[in-house]
Amino acid sequence: MVEQAGAERGVAGPEAGAAGAAGAAGAAGAAGAVLEVRGLRTQLGGAARPVTVVDGIDLRIAPGETLALLGESGCGKSMTALSLMRLLPLGGRIVAGSVCLGGHELLSLPEREMRMLRGGRMAMIFQEPQTSLNPVMRIGAQVAEAVRVHEDMDRTRASAWVADRVQELLRAVGIPDPERRAEDYPHQLSGGMKQRVMIAIALAGNPRLLIADEPTTALDVTIQAQVLQLLKRVQRDTGMAVLLITHDLGVVAETAERLAVMYAGQIVEQASCAEFFAAPAHPYSRKLLESLPTAAKRGGQLAMIPGRVPALDQSFAGCRFAPRCDRVLESCATTEPDWQAVSQDQQVRCLLWRAGPSSGVAAASAQAADVAQPGETAMAPAPASALAPKLGAEPLLRTEGLKVWFPIRRGLFKRVVGHVRAVDGVDLTLNAGETLALVGESGCGKTTAGKGLLRLEQPTGGRVTYGGQDLAQLAPARMRRLRKDLQIIFQDPFASMNPRMLIGDIVGEGLQALGIERQAARRRERVAALLERVGIGAEAMTRYPHEFSGGQRQRICIARALAVEPRVIVCDEPTSALDVSVQAQILNLLKSLQQDFGISYLFITHNIAVVSYLAQQVAVMYLGRLVEQGPVADILGNPRHPYTQALLSAVPSIDPDSGREQVRLSGDMPSPAQPPSGCYFHPRCPVARPECAQAYPEAVHLDAQHQVNCLPEIVGA
């Protein structure tokens, strides 16, 4: 492999492109880059039909710098990272290019020497803290192992020295009480704590370069804010460079100095964050930014990118984005774009910019004008009135004091020794044709509330009124008849699909089971139309779930729920696994369905941007209870509960002068089996008073719709 890499070096265009890009990459400087990648090309799959997942990547990171690698799932970000570490999965191989760490070529190193660098001068952390630690090994031992591998033997022979170093590392990443915590097993730690341990492991070898592959994607925003802050602090203290892989533009804006946008295995734009967010140059980058949901776009549809990411097992003649590009030129299909300088700090691979910066600007602004008039694939914008909260909208579904408790059983006879109060007295009102967003950290009971509402989980107490009946008390047979009206889209798209069923059958199952479309041919037609509508394509009908990406699977689940034309859909984080451009398609789709059929959504999410775009009403949940609820403008614009304020301020924003005050929450949410006394939030509340530990605060009604469960003197009522 190594010889091959050397032999094929300098074969094609990427090298020349690299020179162009590198020459203009001012921030990195010519000398002293920690990492310099040129023309990196990585393939997977058999030699007969190789999949080129990384195709001629050039990167350069200076000491202390954070470079964000941005792109949608499947574009090759992780494969790039794993190539740099030389940790490719079985069958993965680097076929061309060069990777220099501190001036030393890595691709020709023998594996033994590469191993010394791994976890030493270059370290990596991964997306899934839940599964990235060995479950049967104490976390202290896992950190100690990393320490031992990279320290010289004399010192590590002193186990006391290793133990001290482990404590030091755990303390550095903000693990409270590290002596005790080192004895814990991973399952005893929360997701955020596990990611901190992963960072401690990565720091053990004093890396010059840290590769972080979606380090906070699996975490809550409040925890994400803690982890990103930690990474920043460590970086400031140690001067290490960070390659931050993410698909979250907000995270990029708040943590990186520069970014590289990846599309279909290539980098298509490199820029400083300031330049990029002021004026993205590549049509793809522009679309990404435009597809972000915001409150300002409420009145209309979000920008969408038609079509899908191309398969990477083909060879490309021209621009890879051409089939989806709305600025496509005649030459785009045949000419591969090379690097063009937009400015000192911004380069782009797009033919629009070939005639010099001004040409691109002109073309780009023409494009910007287009946004107001959606292209053929976008749906017509909704009249603003349809989206504004209707005064006196009719309640369709309402819960009063909804409780869902799970018994905790112990011992031989499975005695009930307590209850997890997942949902502990929740009053929600879902209006016809409206969207009620339920927000809060993971584990606060959002999903259980949604399930309790549909009686997919038997409520322990309280009432759920729908169409004049109490769902909580309804006989099973009558409940089954109501199922058609009440659908749910789950958080985990794979777990909710039978892996042995064809997609066509999965989507059509409800149509058949509920007797909506008995004719097989017509059913197939409807399923095909649904699949097209969610952006999958009808040809998916004869394939199995495992053949699809996580994002595609979620779209299939949405098609399945939509199939029976329900009146209420509980959407449990339906877009959290999706890329922004796909998310835009889904949100547009959900919105247009709401307009056409008056479907109501209970939208469970932690994505505040989605809330601001989609919801009319918002309820904020903490530890099984609501802490604040009201119209979206009030909650997002004028949050009164300290928890809502902290939650909103933790959301990373691409708006550089949003000027928001950061309220950092310390620690994690306590267990719902033993909620704290008084106000459940008081142990983490930055403005708690002694009386907060006494009793759960009554609801304070700020106006007819906006209510807060906190002390009146704090919320200023």
Add this chain to the structure above:
Amino acid sequence: MGAQLAARLGAAAVVILGVCTLVFLLLHLVPGDPVEAMLGESARPADQAALRQHLGLDQPLPVQYWNYLAGLLRLDLGQSLINQRPVAAVIAERFPATVQLTLAALALALIIALPLGVLAARHRGGPLDSAAMGFSVLGLAIPNFWLGPVLILVFSLWLGWTPVSGREGWSSLILPTLTLGTGLAALLARMVRASLLEVLHEDYIRTARAKGLSESALLWRHALRNAALPILTLLGLQLGGLLGGAVITETVFSWPGIGSLLVDAIKARDYPVAQGCVLLISLIYVVVNTLTDVLYLWIDPRVQ
């Protein structure tokens, strides 16, 4: 953990009582009169009555059950009908031979299966993997009652390296161990390979690689301990099979253990001895599976 342990042990105690009861009922649930079955149809009524009284079969069932349980507590399993010796003594005499054979077979299985499974997993898809799995298929396919005689034929009769049967010295242990151990080794090797391959795909293995660990550290420190959990379960369950296999193997090699004792007792209609053997084998099975559960608790910190 303490509560978990108590729960497992409590459950084991319940199962053991159940096993004892079943074995007790065995004698009474077999169709026909056990005394007639033992003595033959032509026996004189007086002899039958004497035996019935000797076995306590003339008493009401609850009283018999009570006496049986009380006897068990004193390790009194009755007397052999053949030579009037206490059953417990007869079994105690034979037990060491069975323990020796099973442990030897188990050790052999582990010695073969662990390296084989690890090798196969590390060189997945390669010739080593194919060879190892080929051996495993062979080991699984060959039954003990065929392998035993073949081994005797080759090594004892043709080559004259080992004794044909009996239990004299270490050399007599070799063939029975091979016979009994290969099947388990084959099964275990597959299991080791499969669970290792599964574990090697886990995210924490990637983390360990990213730390800069060598492949062998990865395997021994991270993968094997996680792969041990399903292997252990299988092992506990397979021990029953091993004991069952011992009955055949011991008979083939005239190995003086519980297995051949059981077969002899059944042939001679020596019910008390047969009953004792079945009881012992069942108890071993329960105890081993309980031990497996306890080990599981110890290895997997998540079972809380």
